[in-house]
Amino acid sequence: MDTIRLKARAKINLGLDVVRRREDGYHEVKMVMQMLRLYDQIDIEKTQESGILVRSNLSFLPTDERNIAYKAAKVMIDQFGLEQGVIIRIEKHIPVAAGMAGGSTDCAAVLYGMNKLFGLRLNQKKLRELGVKLGADVPYCLMRQTALSEGIGEILTPISPLQDCPILIAKPSVSVSTRHVYEHLKLDEQTMHPDIDGIVTALADGDLYGVTDRMANVLETVTVPEHPVIDEIKKQMMASGAVNALMSGSGPTVFGIFDDEEKAKKACEDMKASGLARQIYLTRPFNQKIKDTRKNKRKR
Template identity: 85%
Template sequence: MDTIRLKARAKINLGLDVVRRREDGYHEVRMVMQMLKLYDQIDIEKTETPGIRLTCNLSFLPTDECNIAYKAAKVMMEQFDIKQGVCIRIEKHIPVAAGMAGGSTDCAAVLYGMNKLFDLQLSQKKLREIGVKLGADVPYCLMRRTALSEGIGEILTPVAPLPDCPILIAKPSISVSTRYVYEHLKLNEEILHPDVDGIVSALKAKDLYGVTDRLGNVLETVTIPEHPVIADIKQQMMQSGAVNALMSGSGPTVFGIFDDEDKAKKAFEDMKASGLARQIYLTRPFNQKIKSTRKNQRKR
């Protein structure tokens, strides 16, 4: 195998709670993570010339060591003494700096792809150990299943998937610093913590409305006051028939969950007409079937 093409999928947070801030500055979280059918396309090709060449369809993204996907390739080369080079092409569709793990999922795809291309035969556990050093969401993006995420994001427990439904994604023309949001989060008695365990139970029961009734994200308490347009997008989605809407991650992307395809399509058009968002997508949950054969494991 000399080339591999991968789908690096976006994620949303059905629930995002911050338990505490640790002495090392990291925050302990409890999150329910769901992957989407929205994805970036990653092509990786072996080259005889040593080194890493990365290209992207978005000119404003770095193509050197400032790119987490580049870092992933470099780590794999250094740790496993890979002498050949690689050419990595990233076709971005996931909104950037948007709370959807766009960088982390590209990083995870490169780790996975390098493992396959160079027949390193690393377990997913080993890849996650490498990935968490690059980014807290990378282990989840390697897992690619609905999961409860704890610790700083590295403790992952598979849970039942979100029932199939239309999901509207809308990102306004702003970007948000995850570091800023966490640094300004106030974990006081007044903060409303989402019912993460209730979401997990509703997923197990395949109860879409049980999930949507419990959607919650403590980081909204920081991001929405800074960027009120997020609240406007949520309101627009609800007016267009969303069962519920929530900011994903540290924002600013908002997702709305619908129980009717026609409502979702109309909401898509309404969102475009509103001018509130620059990037708008209509997608669905991605729920991967677990496959055991080596042949099928190559398909992502």
């Protein structure tokens, strides 16, 4: 095998809580992570010459050592003494700097792909250990299924997936620094913490509305005041029939969950007409194991 093509999938946070800031500066989180069918395409090709070459369809995306996919390839080459190099082609669709793990999922795909290409036979545990050194979301992106994420993101517990439903994605023309958001997050007695355990239970029950009723993201307290367009997008989605809408990760991307395909398609057109967002996608959850569809407990 000299080439491999992979789908590096986006994620959303159905719930995101920050439990505390540790003395070492890291934040402990408790999040429900769900993968989407939206993906970047990653092609990795072995070369006879040593070295790493990254190419992308986006002219503004760094293709040198600043690119996390490049860093992943370098870790694999250095760690295992690989003599051959690689060409990595990244076809981006996931919004950049958007709270959807676009860079982390590309990184995870490179770790996984090079493991296969070079016959390293690393298990997922070892790949995750390499991945967490590159980014907190990388271990989850290697996991590729719905999970409860704790610690600094490295403690992952598989949970029941979100049932199949339309999900509208909208990213405004602003970018957000995750570091900036966490540095400016204030945690005190007034902080409203999401009911993460309730979301996990609702997922296990196949209760879509039990999930959407509890969707919340503590990082909105920082990002939304700085970028009011996020709240405008949420309101637009709700007005167009979303069961609920939420900012993903540190933002600024907003996702809306729908219980009706036609409503979702109309909402997508409404969002495009509004001019609020630069990148808009209508997608669905990606689940490795499709669970039995159960009727929602509450009609809307």
